[in-house]
Amino acid sequence: xxxxxxxxxxxxxxxxxxxxxxxxxxxxxxxxxxxxxxxxxxxxxxxxxxxxxxxxxxxxxxxxxxxxxxxxxxxxxxxxxxxxxxxxxxxxxxxxxxxxxxxxxxxxxxxx
Amino acid sequence: xxxxxxxxxxxxxxxxxxxxxxxxxxxxxxxxxxxxxxxxxxxxxxxxxxxxxxxxxxxxxxxxxxxxxxxxxxxxxxxxxxxxxxxxxxxxxxxxxxxxxxxxxxxxxxxxxxxxx
Numbered sequence: 492x493x494x495x496x497x498x499x500x501x502x503x504x505x506x507x508x509x510x511x512x513x514x515x516x517x518x519x520x521x522x523x524x525x526x527x528x529x530x531x532x533x534x535x536x537x538x539x540x541x542x543x544x545x546x547x548x549x550x551x552x553x554x555x556x557x558x559x560x561x562x563x564x565x566x567x568x569x570x571x572x573x574x575x576x577x578x579x580x581x582x583x584x585x586x587x588x589x590x591x592x593x594x595x596x597x598x599x600x601x602x603x
Numbered sequence: 604x605x606x607x608x609x610x611x612x613x614x615x616x617x618x619x620x621x622x623x624x625x626x627x628x629x630x631x632x633x634x635x636x637x638x639x640x641x642x643x644x645x646x647x648x649x650x651x652x653x654x655x656x657x658x659x660x661x662x663x664x665x666x667x668x669x670x671x672x673x674x675x676x677x678x679x680x681x682x683x684x685x686x687x688x689x690x691x692x693x694x695x696x697x698x699x700x701x702x703x704x705x706x707x708x709x710x711x712x713x714x715x716x717x718x719x720x
Contacts, residue, residue: 525708534694534711535646579646590636590659591709595645 493518493584497594506603510567514580514594517561524556524563525581525591535579539565570601605629609695609712617720621683624715626695627676635678636709637670638694646694652678653700685719692716 494517504510516524523542527535541547541554541563553566563582567574577598581591608627616622628635636651650660650670660670667686672678682689693716696709 534713535709536711537708540708590648590651592648593638593646 493582493592495580495582495592495594497578497580497597499595500598501600502597503600503602504570506570506572506601508570510570510574510599510601512565512567512578512580512597512599514563514565515561516563516580516582516584516592518582518584519558519561521558521561521582521584523583524554525583526552526554526565527579527581527593529577529579529596531576567599570599572601572603575599575601605710607695607697607710607712609693609715611715612713613716613718615718615720616685618686619684620719621681622685622689622717622719623682624680624693624695624717626678626680626712628678628695628697629710630676632697632699632710634698634700635672636696636698637678637680638696640692640694640714641690649680649693682717685717687719690717690719 525540529535539554551568555564577596579596580594637649649662652672655672692714695712698709
């Protein structure tokens with residue numbers, strides 16, 4: 492059973508702080524990892540993906556991957572109230588040929 | 604502006620009725636997925652197609668759910684008969700798969716919110 496685990500939250504951070512979202516997955520052979528953001532009542536949208544161990548930065552967002560620990564995280568620097576949403580971690584367990592498996596998401600609330 | 608289009612956006616029906624949801628994927632995308640989202644289970648894969656061929660529908664209750672892709676511009680998900688436990692948001696998503704590179708970006712439609720009374 493391929494599983495993706497996330498803390499459901501809510502995670503509350505003050506405006507301007509760093510929000511740290513975490514995700515673990517069950518299969519050590521997993522290939523690629525994705526973070527989707529979902530605003531309430533809306534559909535998920537991709538914000539970042541990462542394939543290699545280490546950090547990947549895109550603006551205020553940094554994805555971190557540690558395949559040995561089967562752990563992926565998303566850091567949001569200078570958090571804004573507009574970042575308040577549910578963040579879904581998704582894993583491709585088999586080199587692109589299989590659908591993404593999603594975690595249940597972590598709800599983030601950025602307090603102004 | 605390319606996007607996945609789903610209809611209906613909202614559907615309220617009574618138990619036992621047939622429900623059909625439709626999806627128009629982004630032109631040129633060769634893979635189409637149906638996901639169901641609930642608070643308890645999160646996003647669950649129901650079925651997916653590649654180049655219109657069904658690849659996996661093991662996530663669907665076979666006795667009541669069916670998914671088809673009659674042409675490249677239309678995917679359908681049908682529930683017959685519907686039950687209250689089917690109440691959820693149903694998302695269609697499309698993407699591109701190529702054997703030479705790892706892809707994963709899915710483009711989601713706005714979802715169909717189904718309520719079965």
